[in-house]
Amino acid sequence: MAEPDADVVVVGAGPAGGVVTCTLARRGFRVVCLEQGDWVRPADFPANGPEWELEIQRRWAHDPNVRRLPSDYPLGVDGAELSPVMFNAVGGSSLFAGMEWPRLLPCDFRVRSLDGVADDWPIGYSDLAPYHDAIDRFVGVAGVGGDPAYPPGLDYPLPPNPIGGPGRRAAEAANRLGWHWWPGTNAIPSRRHGEIAGCTRWGTCEWGCPEGAKASADLAYWPPALRAGATLVTGARARRVETGRDGRATGVVWLDRAGVEHLARARAVVLCANGVGTPRLLLLSAAAAHPDGLANSSGLVGRNLMLHPNCSVTGFYDEDLASWLGPAGQLVYSMEFYDTRPEHDFVRGIKLHALPTPGPLNAVEAQRRLGYDAAWGANFLRAAGAHAGGILWAANTEDLPEESNRVTLDPDRSDDSGIPAPAIHYRISENTRKLLGFAVARMEQLHAAAGAVRTVPVELWTDQPGHLLGTARMGSDPRRSVVDAFGRAHDADNLFIADGSIFVTGGSANPTSTITALALRVGRHIADTARSAR
Amino acid sequence: MSGLPERLSVPPPARPPRPLTEAEQARYVAVADALCRGDQRVPPPSGCTEFPRRLHLALALRAEAFDAIVRALAAVPGTAEELEPWLRRLHDEDPAMFAALSTVAAGAYLLEPAVRAALGYPGQHPDPPAPDEALREIGDGILDPVRRRGPRYRLPPDGV
Numbered sequence: 001m002a003e004p005d006a007d008v009v010v011v012g013a014g015p016a017g018g019v020v021t022c023t024l025a026r027r028g029f030r031v032v033c034l035e036q037g038d039w040v041r042p043a044d045f046p047a048n049g050p051e052w053e054l055e056i057q058r059r060w061a062h063d064p065n066v067r068r069l070p071s072d073y074p075l076g077v078d079g080a081e082l083s084p085v086m087f088n089a090v091g092g093s094s095l096f097a098g099m100e101w102p103r104l105l106p107c108d109f110r111v112r113s114l115d116g117v118a119d120d121w122p123i124g125y126s127d128l129a130p131y132h133d134a135i136d137r138f139v140g141v142a143g144v145g146g147d148p149a150y151p152p153g154l155d156y157p158l159p160p161n162p163i164g165g166p167g168r169r170a171a172e173a174a175n176r177l178g179w180h181w182w183p184g185t186n187a188i189p190s191r192r193h194g195e196i197a198g199c200t201r202w203g204t205c206e207w208g209c210p211e212g213a214k215a216s217a218d219l220a221y222w223p224p225a226l227r228a229g230a231t232l233v234t235g236a237r238a239r240r241v242e243t244g245r246d247g248r249a250t251g252v253v254w255l256d257r258a259g260v261e262h263l264a265r266a267r268a269v270v271l272c273a274n275g276v277g278t279p280r281l282l283l284l285s286a287a288a289a290h291p292d293g294l295a296n297s298s299g300l301v302g303r304n305l306m307l308h309p310n311c312s313v314t315g316f317y318d319e320d321l322a323s324w325l326g327p328a329g330q331l332v333y334s335m336e337f338y339d340t341r342p343e344h345d346f347v348r349g350i351k352l353h354a355l356p357t358p359g360p361l362n363a364v365e366a367q368r369r370l371g372y373d374a375a376w377g378a379n380f381l382r383a384a385g386a387h388a389g390g391i392l393w394a395a396n397t398e399d400l401p402e403e404s405n406r407v408t409l410d411p412d413r414s415d416d417s418g419i420p421a422p423a424i425h426y427r428i429s430e431n432t433r434k435l436l437g438f439a440v441a442r443m444e445q446l447h448a449a450a451g452a453v454r455t456v457p458v459e460l461w462t463d464q465p466g467h468l469l470g471t472a473r474m475g476s477d478p479r480r481s482v483v484d485a486f487g488r489a490h491d492a493d494n495l496f497i498a499d500g501s502i503f504v505t506g507g508s509a510n511p512t513s514t515i516t517a518l519a520l521r522v523g524r525h526i527a528d529t530a531r532s533a534r
Numbered sequence: 535m536s537g538l539p540e541r542l543s544v545p546p547p548a549r550p551p552r553p554l555t556e557a558e559q560a561r562y563v564a565v566a567d568a569l570c571r572g573d574q575r576v577p578p579p580s581g582c583t584e585f586p587r588r589l590h591l592a593l594a595l596r597a598e599a600f601d602a603i604v605r606a607l608a609a610v611p612g613t614a615e616e617l618e619p620w621l622r623r624l625h626d627e628d629p630a631m632f633a634a635l636s637t638v639a640a641g642a643y644l645l646e647p648a649v650r651a652a653l654g655y656p657g658q659h660p661d662p663p664a665p666d667e668a669l670r671e672i673g674d675g676i677l678d679p680v681r682r683r684g685p686r687y688r689l690p691p692d693g694v
Binding site: 071 | 538539541542543544545548568569570571572573575576591592595596598618621622625626633636637638640641644645649650652653654655656657658659660661662663667668669671672676677679680681683684685686687688689690691692693694
């Protein structure tokens with residue numbers, strides 16, 4: 001084999017790719033990262049202008065099929081009840097994430113043992129805890145330690161951000177109901193933390209922070225990765241992973257902005273292209289020796305897609321809560337119904353989180369579903385004025401892995417480089433439907449306890465969230481999983497996956513915290529074992 | 535330049551396919567007046583001198599809906615009495631069209647500084663908290679009930 005261009009090629013510069021690249025570059029490895037998007041600067045984000053609420057409807061939408069930027073690829077969603085969302089840039093979807101930073105709970109790693117459904121992870125809560133701690137220190141997570149929903153010892157490096165008027169009112173309601181709640185844990189530093197500014201409460205975290213005050217991967221991981229000598233190639237569309245006669249990865253074929261094909265040769269390849277992009281690339285890498293896709297001897301590449309179907313109830317109050325203030329980011333969260341309970345007619349549970357409701361046009365848009373007279377004509381100014389007194393309670397539901405929920409290659413769609421697009425096949429299970437209905441009822445209960453004057457339930461967000469999990473699951477049995485407990489492909493020992501694809505089950509905690517902890521574990525493992533692997 | 539986009543992950547500058555004609559603009563202002571009524575604090579859209587400019591900006595930001603909106607404007611009835619019933623019918627019978635038409639009108643109107651002031655909306659802006667604000671908010675015992683209930687996590691059979 002010719003001398004490789006790098007020790008490691010990483011595909012995707014989002015949170016997982018940033019962590020892996022930074023970790024390996026700081027350990028002295030030559031790392032090349034291929035990213036199909038490019039840089040977005042804080043001054044680019046829509047909240048810099050007063051027209052931001054119109055900007056986010058299309059041009060900066062979360063859904064790539066709506067946004068259609070040059071960095072995006074289309075998603076075939078004809079067979080899906082939800083449209084997965086993502087952002088393609090240096091930093092990936094973390095640019096558009098609220099950076100809610102909960103960890104999975106111990107029960108999440110043992111769903112089969114505890115509840116008799118799905119599968120157990122090959123690792124447990126305590127295996128990941130030190131990696132979480134290291135990531136939290138690195139990015140400056142802000143929160144309050146001692147949450148009784150977690151085992152003892154969980155604390156955060158920075159003090160919390162304010163919970164504000166909406167958070168305070170939400171918390172008082174939870175107390176009235178006797179339910180668990182806790183001040184929000186967010187990867188949004190409450191004071192400057194290295195490259196990352198302290199939060200100044202712009203309130204638009206999910207559409208990019210104009211202050212550069214959240215730990216998106218472009219700010220948290222890429223500056224130190226580049227200082228350590230990593231190479232980042234933007235505008236690089238990965239076409240396939242190349243393999244040698246021995247079945248091991250030899251590099252990644254990619255297309256530049258002009259469509260010219262290149263090969264980045266490496267001793268190891270790490271895929272961090274998210275729970276849709278990673279299985280797409282593995283399926284695109286089919287060859288004579290592996291006609292069903294690379295690393296797919298189990299047949300599970302692309303299967304078990306989990307999306308955390310979201311629902312919400314926005315409540316409007318007759319009090320000025322200054323609901324334009326951030327972070328957003330979770331102000332408070334509740335794990336009251338996170339786990340299985342014997343009295344429920346479903347298994348597993350939901351995570352609830354309360355957020356502010358910035359913007360009068362957004363308030364009108366929320367209320368338009370209540371009918372013409374709720375938002376228009378003589379009631380328009382009242383509907384718009386409700387922005388100041390809003391609380392958004394939203395829920396992640398734990399959708400269990402099902403092999404029929406999957407990512408395949410779309411026979412009819414391709415990106416503008418001619419690379420086949422992914423097709424999403426996703427149906428909401430009966431268990432998840434029960435969870436969604438249960439979550440809406442609980443959020444209505446919270447608003448009632450807080451004295452909301454009107455509520456707007458949304459029983460399913462069809463274009464949220466960007467939690468893309470499970471499509472190349474980890475496990476000890478190569479017949480039942482794609483990678484091992486360190487993200488190493490069972491079928492190719494120098495091919496690794498370090499993104500949300502490797503989740504076995506999804507819990508209902510927002511996953512980026514876990515994705516980055518797993519990525520750090522994968523990155524360190526690659527560094528620790530490189531000599532023997534060679 | 536090669537014709538390749540300069541920015542891959544940032545939208546290009548916004549512009550509508552073309553400016554509205556005078557007749558289209560007049561109809562759209564009438565629609566906006568019906569949808570977004572002012573009150574004693576603020577004039578309706580037709581009373582805001584900058585509204586046409588803001589409407590142009592809003593259309594630029596929803597350029598993909600421009601053709602549909604222009605088609606809808608062509609169907610706007612000629613009298614004020616007929617306008618609101620027409621909008622209600624559109625709301626019920628063509629929700630997507632109504633959504634595009636109304637969000638551009640409302641979005642433009644809500645850019646008016648006087649409207650924002652009347653609604654108490656300062657816009658999104660940096661507003662750093664006082665150093666002790668967060669701890670003051672939760673330092674009055676509001677967390678005590680949660681702590682009193684104690685641990686609530688479930689351990690798996692093989693421990694943490």
